[in-house]
Amino acid sequence: MAKLHVSTTVNGEPSEFLCEASDTMLDVLRGPLGLTGSKEGCATGDCGACSVTLDGRLVCACLMLAVEADGAEIETIEGMSQGEKLHPLQQKFLELAALQCGICTPGMLVAAKSLLEQNMNPTETEVRYWLAGNLCRCTGYDKIVHAVLDTAAEMREAAR
Amino acid sequence: MYRVEDDRLLVGAGRYVEDAYPADALSMVVLRSPVGHGTIEALDISAAEEMDGVTLILTGNDLDRLGVRPMASRMPVTGVDGKPMLEPERPALARGKVTYVGQPVAVILAESPEIAQDAAEAIVLDIADLPAAVDLEAAASDGAPQIWDDIPGNRSFTWEKGDRAATQSGFAEADHVIELTVRHPRVSIAPIETRGCIADFDVETGRYTLTTPSQGVVALRAAMADYLGADEADVRVITEDVGGSFAVKIWPYPEQLLALVAARASRRPVKWIGSRTESFVSDAMGRGRVDRAKLALDRDGKFLAFRIDALADMGAFLNAVAPSIVTTGAIRPYAHVYKIPGLLYRVDAIFTNTMMTDAYRGAGKPESCSTLERLIDVAAHELGFDRVELRRKNLIQPADLPYDTPMGETYDGGDFPAIAEKILVAADWAGVAGRRAESARKGLLRGAGLGFHLHATGGSVAERSEVRALPDGTVLVRTGTQDSGQGHRTALAIVAAETLEVPVEKIRVEQGDSDWLEKGGGTGGSNLLSIAGNTVHRTALKMLDQAKQVAAHMLEAAVQDVEYGQGEFRIAGTDRKIGLAQVAADWDSIPADQRDGELGSGCVAQLDFEGLHTTFPNGAYVCEVEVDPDTGAVQVDRFTGVDDLGRVINEPTALGQLHGGIGQSIGEVLMEGLIYDEQGQVLTGSLMDYALPRADQIPFMDLNWAPTDSPNALIGAKGVGEVSSIGAPGAIMNAVLDALRDRDVRHLDIPLTPEKIWKALHP
Ligand code: FES
Ligand code: FES
Numbered sequence: 001m002a003k004l005h006v007s008t009t010v011n012g013e014p015s016e017f018l019c020e021a022s023d024t025m026l027d028v029l030r031g032p033l034g035l036t037g038s039k040e041g042c043a044t045g046d047c048g049a050c051s052v053t054l055d056g057r058l059v060c061a062c063l064m065l066a067v068e069a070d071g072a073e074i075e076t077i078e079g080m081s082q083g084e085k086l087h088p089l090q091q092k093f094l095e096l097a098a099l100q101c102g103i104c105t106p107g108m109l110v111a112a113k114s115l116l117e118q119n120m121n122p123t124e125t126e127v128r129y130w131l132a133g134n135l136c137r138c139t140g141y142d143k144i145v146h147a148v149l150d151t152a153a154e155m156r157e158a159a160r
Numbered sequence: 161m162y163r164v165e166d167d168r169l170l171v172g173a174g175r176y177v178e179d180a181y182p183a184d185a186l187s188m189v190v191l192r193s194p195v196g197h198g199t200i201e202a203l204d205i206s207a208a209e210e211m212d213g214v215t216l217i218l219t220g221n222d223l224d225r226l227g228v229r230p231m232a233s234r235m236p237v238t239g240v241d242g243k244p245m246l247e248p249e250r251p252a253l254a255r256g257k258v259t260y261v262g263q264p265v266a267v268i269l270a271e272s273p274e275i276a277q278d279a280a281e282a283i284v285l286d287i288a289d290l291p292a293a294v295d296l297e298a299a300a301s302d303g304a305p306q307i308w309d310d311i312p313g314n315r316s317f318t319w320e321k322g323d324r325a326a327t328q329s330g331f332a333e334a335d336h337v338i339e340l341t342v343r344h345p346r347v348s349i350a351p352i353e354t355r356g357c358i359a360d361f362d363v364e365t366g367r368y369t370l371t372t373p374s375q376g377v378v379a380l381r382a383a384m385a386d387y388l389g390a391d392e393a394d395v396r397v398i399t400e401d402v403g404g405s406f407a408v409k410i411w412p413y414p415e416q417l418l419a420l421v422a423a424r425a426s427r428r429p430v431k432w433i434g435s436r437t438e439s440f441v442s443d444a445m446g447r448g449r450v451d452r453a454k455l456a457l458d459r460d461g462k463f464l465a466f467r468i469d470a471l472a473d474m475g476a477f478l479n480a481v482a483p484s485i486v487t488t489g490a491i492r493p494y495a496h497v498y499k500i501p502g503l504l505y506r507v508d509a510i511f512t513n514t515m516m517t518d519a520y521r522g523a524g525k526p527e528s529c530s531t532l533e534r535l536i537d538v539a540a541h542e543l544g545f546d547r548v549e550l551r552r553k554n555l556i557q558p559a560d561l562p563y564d565t566p567m568g569e570t571y572d573g574g575d576f577p578a579i580a581e582k583i584l585v586a587a588d589w590a591g592v593a594g595r596r597a598e599s600a601r602k603g604l605l606r607g608a609g610l611g612f613h614l615h616a617t618g619g620s621v622a623e624r625s626e627v628r629a630l631p632d633g634t635v636l637v638r639t640g641t642q643d644s645g646q647g648h649r650t651a652l653a654i655v656a657a658e659t660l661e662v663p664v665e666k667i668r669v670e671q672g673d674s675d676w677l678e679k680g681g682g683t684g685g686s687n688l689l690s691i692a693g694n695t696v697h698r699t700a701l702k703m704l705d706q707a708k709q710v711a712a713h714m715l716e717a718a719v720q721d722v723e724y725g726q727g728e729f730r731i732a733g734t735d736r737k738i739g740l741a742q743v744a745a746d747w748d749s750i751p752a753d754q755r756d757g758e759l760g761s762g763c764v765a766q767l768d769f770e771g772l773h774t775t776f777p778n779g780a781y782v783c784e785v786e787v788d789p790d791t792g793a794v795q796v797d798r799f800t801g802v803d804d805l806g807r808v809i810n811e812p813t814a815l816g817q818l819h820g821g822i823g824q825s826i827g828e829v830l831m832e833g834l835i836y837d838e839q840g841q842v843l844t845g846s847l848m849d850y851a852l853p854r855a856d857q858i859p860f861m862d863l864n865w866a867p868t869d870s871p872n873a874l875i876g877a878k879g880v881g882e883v884s885s886i887g888a889p890g891a892i893m894n895a896v897l898d899a900l901r902d903r904d905v906r907h908l909d910i911p912l913t914p915e916k917i918w919k920a921l922h923p
Contacts, residue, residue: 036179037172039403041352042436046847049352077172090170094162097812100820101645102169103176103353103403128856135847137352137404138645139816140823141855 008069010035011079019066026050026061028069029076037077037106041135048134051107051114052076058114060133077106080113089113089151098147100138108134112148120156124149161664161810163650165643174401177356177373178433185358186215188419188432189276191266192441193258195287196294196513196840197307200256202286205266211282213275216426218418219266220255226421227389228252231414233478234383237487237509239317245509246316248308250477252387252414258287259307259476260514261840262441267418269426292513292840296450296473299512307476307511314511316474319487322467322494322504323566330465330502334456338539342531343909346448346473347832348440348850349520351644353403355443356433359419363427368395368420373402375410376642376682377674379620383412383480388420395420399672405644406824407519408443410684411480415442440845445834446520448473449486451531456502461545463554465502466495468531472509475516482518483509489524493886494567496529496614497576497778498554503566513840519684521821521885525615526828533611533890534897534907541901547894548589548610552580555612569616571776573870573878576612579780579802583610586864587782587800595784605787606797607899613887614778617690617879620681621769625695627656627703629763631745635660637669637700640680641692646881647813648688654809655693655875659700662727662740679768686879687773689809694874695769703765710747710759711738775870775878779803781822781891787899792918794830794896801863803883807876808865814880818863821884827853829892833911 003018010033017032026043029035029052041047043062050061053075054068061076080087086094089112099105108131115122115130122130127148128141136144168174205217218226230249237245254265266283270276293299293307299314307314331337357372368390374380377397385392402409415432423430434442449472456465472486491505505528540547555576556563563571584590592608599606626638637656641648649669657664670676681691704724711729712719715736723732730737738746740763747762755762784798799822808814831851835843844850870878889910896912897905905920 030179031181035172037174039176039353040178040433041354042847044436044846044848047352047436081171086170093170094166097163097166097647097816099163099166099169100647100816101351101353101402101404102165102174103351103401105169106172109170124860125856131855133854135352135852135854137350137406137824137852138820140819140821140826140853140858140861142819142823142858142861143812143816145855145860 004067006067006070009073011075021067023066024062025052025064025066025069028066029061035076035078039103039106048111049104049107051110051134053110053114058111077110080109087113088155089147092147092151096143096147098139098143104134104136108136108144116152116155120152122152161650163647163813164653165647165649176353176401176403177358177371180358180371182358182429182431185429185431186269186271186426187273187276188422188430189268189273189280190264190415191268191280191283191285193254193261193263193265195258195289196261197290197292198258198287199290200254200258201288202284203265204284208268208279208282211275211279213271214268214279216269216422217266218253218422220251220253223251223253228417228421229387229389231387231412233480233483235481235484237317237319237483240320245483246311247478248311252417261842262515264414267422269422269430294513294836294838294840296448296471296510296512300471300508300510307513311511316478316509316511318506318508320506321491321567323502324504326566327465327467327502327504330456334464335459336457336543337454338535338542339454340535340538340907342451342453342534344447344449344527345833345910346445346517347520347828348834349406349408349443349446350439350852351404351406351408354434354436354439355409355413357416357419358429358431359423360429361420361424366394369398370416370420371398372416373405373409374399374642375405375644375684376640376680377672378640378677378680379682380412381674384417384420387412387417397674399642402644406521407523407684409644410682411444411518436847437845440850441842442515444479444516444518446517447527448517449527451527453531453535455535455539457539461550461553463498463500466500466532467504468528470507472507473512473517474509475514476511477516479516479518482516485519485524489519490528491567492569492616492618493525493614494528495532495565497556497612499556499560501566514836521824522882525886526889529613529886530890530893534893537894537897538907548584551612552577555580572872573868574776574778574804575868576778579778579804579866582864582866583780583782583800583802586802586862589782599786605789605899606784607787607895607897608782608784609891609894609898610780610782611887611890611894612780613883614776615686615879615883615886617686617775617777618773619683619685619687619691621691621773622679622681623691623695623769624677624679624766625692625699626677626764626766627696627699629703629707629740629744631741633666633741635662635667637667637696638676639669639671639692639696640677641683641688642671646688646817650813651688651809652692652696655696656700659697660704661725686881686883689875689877690775690873690879691769691773693877694771695767697875699765699767702767703763706761706765707740707743707763710762711743713759714738714743714746771874772872775806775873777803777805777878777880777883779883779887781887783891783895785895785899787896787917789921792914792921794912794917796826796859799859799861801861802866803863804866804868805880806867806870806873806878809877815863817880818884819861821882822861822888823853823858824885825888825892826858829889829910829912831911831913
């Protein structure tokens with residue numbers, strides 16, 4: 001079967017690729033597009049390691065067909081820092097050592113960023129529920145939740 | 161300080177095995193047994209072999225031809241009868257029969273994973289079912305189906321340790337004997353990165369290369385060479401970033417071995433990445449023990465004797481070091497912080513038609529520790545003792561140190577009464593009653609649980625470290641240990657920087673290539689600081705000694721006149737000096753014939769571990785939960801800890817280790833548990849069926865330090881990796897059962913799921 005042609009925007013850059021109808025966005029990101037920051041922990045939508053945003057909405061790239069990217073904007077972990085300058089969430093994760101093995105971290109950061117874009121002032125419970133789709137086996141989530149709350153506070157302060 | 165590991169990981173630039181896409185690699189897919197026990201009647205690969213894009217299929221019939229040896233376990237145990245353990249031969253691919261769901265039957269190599277998967281489905285595999293022995297207690301009982309013809313009773317060995325006479329007299333003299341069976345069901349270790357590997361074979365040199373997550377490349381190289389029938393020199397193992405392990409990635413697995421063999425046969429690289437479901441059925445699992453436990457007490461509540469008669473679920477074969485986990489692993493800190501004269505542990509190691517178990521964070525100690533802590537709570541409740549006072553009156557006192565345990569350990573430090581004081585304050589134990597009443601007003605049952613813990617750190621002592629000063633001013637440290645998220649590079653950089661008196665940024669720590677070091681036991685038993693920390697420190701000093709010879713030569717001074725500090729050698733009392741980097745640069749320029757004696761070693765040193773490797777980190781945890789009696793749901797509300805880790809090298813990483821182990825313990829006690837049905841089917845084969853704790857199920861933790869010295873520890877630091885996974889389960893179990901204490905519930909086996917609790921509350 002002929003491959004399908006998809007025109008999309010990835011991390012702000014126009015991007016085109018060919019894919020099979022059955023390819024997931026995660027397959028294409030990690031394979032042809034060489035963006036291996038998004039991870040596959042389950043391929044069934046249960047771990048969140050593959051989290052990306054599609055037109056600003058948080059999705060599991062493993063559950064999204066690559067063709068759905070056509071005409072849409074995809075953001076991945078690779079687009080989170082501005083060159084050398086880390087996003088405030090990345091900076092806070094660094095300061096608090098809110099990661100260990102790092103395999104969940106890209107998905108966790110993408111998910112947390114998406115939360116803060118919608119809610120600048122989340123409660124602890126809101127952070128925990130929002131991140132409940134992202135499994136971390138290493139950290140017990142303690143510093144991750146602290147990092148998100150602290151970042152939100154600092155971003156609010158900076159926005160005043 | 162910031163973890164040196166994190167810059168890359170935060171921007172998605174980590175390099176895990178799944179991230180490498182070697183050009184020209186074949187994809188490997190594993191066809192696995194769909195049944196728990198059966199005879200292979202037919203295995204026809206002809207249609208699959210014909211498919212476009214399929215390059216090679218291997219089955220159990222190919223193993224001899226390819227020289228693949230059985231995967232024997234690597235730590236034999238001698239039974240209490242003096243006889244060696246019984247071990248069935250474990251072929252990398254099933255031969256004749258299958259003995260667990262998930263057992264590899266064939267591997268398919270193809271141009272893409274999809275083609276390989278289609279081919280796997282085109283293989284005709286016909287298995288005649290045999291009766292299966294799945295449940296541990298059933299498999300150990302009379303009349304259970306036999307898995308191996310020559311292993312009667314499905315029993316590999318019976319092993320015992322302790323002081324039998326003291327234990328017997330303790331029970332004979334006791335005023336009270338409390339008995340309890342505590343089940344520790346098997347759990348999936350489930351790091352978020354599944355297992356995987358890339359295998360390659362160089363035809364020119366005849367060398368294999370295996371790139372795979374591990375906890376130490378050197379031990380894995382030895383195992384692979386052994387199973388391949390190859391020289392160790394002909395096998396190279398590389399480990400890059402590891403996406404979590406907790407023991408599961410230490411072991412040699414059949415997939416790695418088969419990928420190497422397939423790469424050799426195909427003359428192409430081979431990539432295999434396990435799926436999540438494969439992880440659930442084919443990763444070595446944790447726990448799997450049933451403890452029939454007994455505690456003897458006198459009238460005043462003094463503990464006289466404690467024994468566990470355990471059944472250990474080995475799975476269908478013996479995995480790498482599994483026999484040692486259910487034996488010595490279980491007993492090293494057996495009665496942990498308590499002074500109990502009569503101690504005995506006896507275990508029957510039982511085969512079942514399931515995937516093998518092996519170590520999981522804590523390796524036998526979480527089971528023993530939580531069994532005893534649970535038993536103490538039951539004793540307190542039934543005999544009318546206050547559970548805190550009962551514990552306190554049995555603690556080993558500082559004056560008892562160094563304390564020889566009946567299990568053969570000598571505790572070198574610790575102040576357990578101080579821990580008791582501190583935890584009660586930190587956890588606001590006095591406030592429990594008030595919070596209980598508050599929960600009751602919301603219609604919730606609050607429980608508080610307390611548990612002490614102590615770990616005897618261990619792991620392999622085969623560490624070799626290398627320290628090399630480089631002309632660019634950096635220092636390269638290599639170690640045989642392997643990080644899988646703990647932050648080894650940060651911790652060892654701090655240790656080396658301190659020893660060398662240079663800024664920590666100047667240190668680069670490398671691990672993960674078996675070509676770098678000939679020796680290295682890898683990571684396990686919370687051994688980084690006590691073993692690698694020790695060795696890196698000593699090696700750095702040795703390197704300085706050697707470099708001093710070079711510096712003296714350069715400064716044209718006598719060695720004894722040269723002193724070192726802050727990265728510089730100086731002739732004492734003068735301003736004539738030379739930096740370590742300069743020494744490293746100049747050494748290269750010294751003609752070889754002038755490099756005699758110590759000078760000849762220049763600025764690179766290697767040393768093997770020496771000294772005592774066991775440290776005894778310890779502490780206590782308090783957990784508070786709320787149980788909803790209408791749903792049986794448990795919410796962990798508070799978690800407080802006091803730990804004695806000796807000197808804490810880097811607080812954020814140490815805390816992270818404790819957090820992670822507590823999170824995993826909450827999972828183990830409240831929700832995890834790998835379920836097989838009676839035929840041996842895995843009912844929890846996806847993350848939809850197997851619950852891992854999520855961000856809304858673990859509270860913030862309040863963890864505190866209470867350090868004491870550890871004379872055994874050269875750099876003052878005790879181990880940390882497994883401490884909380886040993887200590888937390890007991891406190892969590894006790895908290896939930898405390899919530900149910902007025903409801904006539906003596907004990908429930910973990911996982912304490914809402915269903916189980918609801919049923920207990922609504923008998
Ligand atoms: S890989 Fe997409 S949710 Fe797990
Ligand atoms: S840091 Fe390892 S899974 Fe989250």
